[in-house]
Amino acid sequence: MERRAFLRDAGIVLASVVAALGGAPGRAAALSVKFGRALARHGSELTYPIPAEDGAQIDHTNEVIVVRYRQKAYAFNLACPHQNTALRWQPEDGQFQCPKHHSRYQPDGVFVSGRATRGMDRFALRRDGGNLIVDVSKFFKQDANPAEWAAAVVAL
Ligand code: FES
Known part of the structure; x- marks a missing residue:
């Protein structure tokens, strides 16, 4: 040839x-974004409905972001891992972005660019029927807890 x-x-x-x-x-492709609180709270466990389609639910009260993305679900800390500024969803480029120093992250929390040195911090979560149970007492940093961070996902 x-x-x-x-x-x-x-x-x-x-x-x-x-x-x-x-x-x-x-x-990433555009995700729908909703704002809302957990359905219930029992101790450190918060209950959220599994999003019906790829998208994010931002719970400012509990500082949790729940994401469904490519048949997987995640729960993130709302705070940027650099200096704890609340992250925002940027629909025009399909990424989370920090308004303070502009670190960017994929919908699965993987770091893309900016001053942060790791991905978005994840909480442990599990599936319970049509809901996700997020345990905010189990908090994983990608650099300090790489195995737990990688395992903090629910396949849908
Ligand atoms: S606080 Fe988010 S990049 Fe600095």
Whole structure:
């Protein structure tokens, strides 16, 4: 195959893979965002409904963000892991962003750019029927608790 044709075909394949994965690396499709409190609280455990589609629920009262993203659910601390500023969802680029120093994170909490040095902090969670039970007493930092941080996910 001629070199130019090979490079063209390789580019088409790469573009198809990126499209299949939902866009360019570090970027995500738009997620719906809702604001609301937990359905219930029992001790350190908060109950949230499993989002019906990819999206985030931001609970300012309990400082928790619940995310459904690509058939997985996560619960994050609302505070930025750099200096604890409340994170915001940026619908235009499909990422969480810190308004203070502009660190950015994917919907699964993976760090993208900025002054932070780790991903968004996660809480332990489990599924209970149509709900997620988030235990805010079990708090994991990606750098200090990498195994627990990676395991703090519910497959849907
Ligand atoms: S407080 Fe979030 S990047 Fe500094």
